[in-house]
Amino acid sequence: MATPRTSWADVADAEPAPPPPVTTAPAPAANGPARSSYVPPHLRNRSAASAAPPAAAPPRAAPGLLSRPGAGPAPTGFGARPRGGGRGWDREPDPFADSAPAPGDAEGAADFEEHQNTGINFDAYEDIPVETSGREVPPPVATFAEIDLGDALNQNIRRCRYVRPTPVQRHAIPISLAGRDLMACAQTGSGKTAAFCFPIISGIMRGPPAARPQRGGGMGMRTACPSALILSPTRELSMQIHDEARKFSYQTGVRVVVAYGGAPITGQLRDLERGVDILVATPGRLVDLLERARVSLQSIRYLALDEADRMLDMGFEPQVRRIVEQMDMPPPGVRQTMLFSATFPKEIQRMASDFLENYIFLAVGRVGSSTDLIAQRVEFVQEADKRSHLMDLLHAQRDTGKQTLTLVFVETKRGADSLESWLCMNGFPATSIHGDRNQQEREYALRSFKSGQTPILVATDVAARGLDIPHVAHVVNFDLPNDIDDYVHRIGRTGRAGKSGLATAFFNDNNSSLARSLAELMQESNQEVPAWLSRYAARPSYGGGGRNRRSGGSHFGGRDFRNDSSSFGKGGSRGGSDYYGGGSSGGYGGSSAYGGGGYGGAGAPSAWD
DNA sequence: AAAAAAT
CATH class of the missing domain: 3.40.50.300 (P-loop containing nucleotide triphosphate hydrolases)
Incomplete structure (x- = not known):
């Protein structure tokens, strides 16, 4: 997995890159x-051997990280919150x-x-x-320090070499820390994974220890009850989000598991059984897991849809709707829901609003x-x-x-x-x-x-x-x-x-x-x-x-x-x-700004x- | 019409 170096907040003053691997x-x-x-x-x-992936680089600690004081296995503050069984995360890879x-x-x-x-x-x-709409929009922050994400998470932010939040992070993180639902549009490589992961991780760390889930209703002892669900449209994207989320969760005690099709389910079942706080998944495999009662959504407090417009287009919508509306997922208003994408056609926004309550719309960039x-x-x-x-x-x-x-x-x-x-x-x-x-x-x-x-x-x-x-x-x-x-x-x-x-x-x-x-x-x-x-x-x-x-x-x-309703239709030439x-920064009243002028608007x- | 996503 790549380092999350896509972020604009990626360091300018990065420490020298580790020496290149000798394997060439x-x-x-x-x-x-x-x-x-x-x-x-x-x-x-033909031959498995010839297709074998190249030998991986030897495992290597990021320089200066593991030896850093305070990076030990016992975080302080709320990071020390014991997790179910607390097992083995001192040996977290x-x-x-x-x-x-x-x-x-x-x-x-x-x-x-x-x-x-x-x-x-x-x-x-x-x-x-940046444009926001919705009721009582929490103000943005300028630095990570302004946000109380907790010591452990802050340390991971440093490890990721993020020095300051990107525009979408500046706005989205306070909104979601305030518990609000969010529909966010953000630019390429602008750190949107972090924008929804940070509040989720922080919320899980602060939140009540997962209540003993309600057994019954087909739930077995082996049913995993994650607190957060992140859905994405492709397997590789789910893997990527999982890798990022694991970095952000390092030594927080928050457990991240990924589940997608095309891979043996047994490993994923084992991961789930070890405990999961954040489940990253593609829809098909998740439905399978739900049907097997190996996952229950009853404890979901955070739902994030990445590439949300894709998740709600014709191909995916029935499956996603089934997961979000017809399983045991808490309803909007009880859970917190965050939708992220770049492109967000209006008809999809309309559909997405079924999943949201009193949400804030956020658009970053132009x-x-x-x-x-x-x-x-x-x-x-x-x-x-x-x-x-x-x-x-x-x-x-x-x-x-x-x-x-x-x-x-x-x-x-x-x-x-x-x-x-x-x-x-x-x-x-x-x-x-x-x-x-x-x-x-x-x-x-x-x-x-x-x-x-x-x-x-x-x-x-x-x-x-x-x-x-x-x-x-x-x-x-x-x-x-x-x-x-x-x-x-x-x-x-x-x-x-x-x-x-x-x-x-x-x-x-x-x-x-x-x-x-x-x-x-x-x-x-x-x-x-x-x-x-x-x-x-x-x-x-x-x-x-x-x-x-x-x-x-x-x-x-x-x-x-x-x-939208009053904005268009007049001057609809x-x-x-x-x-x-997107361009008018003057808020949403100015519909006249949009009508004229042909292409260059x-x-x-x-x-x- | 095609692509993706469960086995």
Whole structure:
């Protein structure tokens, strides 16, 4: 797992990085696949040995941490609260141990470091517009010190090298410490995982020791009753959140368990049996666990949905609704509910409000902040020419001599396989991740990509959201998605933590329905829109005129849908007016600010994660 | 139409 270095609060004054691991893989970039570690698709599944992941770096304590006085097993203050059985957490494995660069980061370290140190620009985020609505919004804080999160958590914040809270953290943490429900929209890499984890962990530490759960109703002695549930839409994202949450919980006594499909359930059952305060899960596996009565939601005090709009879209909504509304989860108002996403279409906000009570809507950022760091290009490329065009891009990348990662999005799983093997045949070290690969393959692909061993990853939308992959310099939309929100999430895999990034899209007639929203988004992000794309966008059949609802029409605009009813409808000349809205800092009354002027309006945020 | 998510 990567260190949470995506945060803007990531230290500028970081202590020197630990020495690079001695384990080195041959530099993979220049001359084709690194044969020692890379397994091309046609050789996979032949020999387990050849596909075995590289030896892990030896476990290593983060420098100066374990030896630090006070980092001992007996935290003081409320951190010392004994947990059920209190067993063995003095031997809790150090979640910071893998914070060192992954093997394979080694030879790229110089290149990478350059990127690491150039991009973080705190000042760029100082005047980031923030909008809140709802009753009695607790004021934001400027520093972690202002928030009483407790000694143990504060120490972990230091270990994570967070020096000050990011904008979303400054606002969201006080809101959620005040016990309020929250719908939050925040930018790429802005530390939103921490924004919901800190209050949850702190709340669990302060809260009453878990009451003896009500047995009965099918509950056995082996039924786990977590206090907090964090749902996410993909397995890899759940793993990532789990890794982060474990770091934040280190030596607090708060136990974090992850449960997702595609992996043997037995290990997860064992983890649950050892005790769980925070359960991170994907919906399918959680439903399974609930049906087996190995998990009960009756003690849930905190519910967080990451990528909340995704969790409530057509594919997921029934399952999520079942978990939240039809199991033994306490109702809104009893539990505290927090929804986080970048994109938040209004119809999804409306649906989400079923899960919330008296909530606060929070939007952080706008066009011209984060996305300006992502240079967006669109090129007209016929289907038949895509491969050679991609090869040109990859050659150009290679010629820069920099070791960087390139993430290539395609529309279908088959397309991912076939592009991957074509790249490999042509000497490019590529791997792939999609839902038809088994979980081991998925995890290996991601590791191999992150470490730089396979610096090209071909992916479906399974990798579009939330994944924090440092050093992705280039996102290629080999196939454009049909939904502008997906585009926003995809390009948000680069340009994270204040670093710059590049996103290239291949556009052709098959993508005409995206033309308008894409042109708008680019315009709002101060990107140059090719004239041909503007012409596409102006074609009436592609939304140039009418109210183009989905496929772009309802992109999140930094607005609380509750303030919406009176805002629109008048001056509704521009069909897309509901698409805009984030920019006006003057509160929500000023509907007139949104109607006019065609494209250049105060824009919708774009790389909101 | 496709992707994801349980076995």
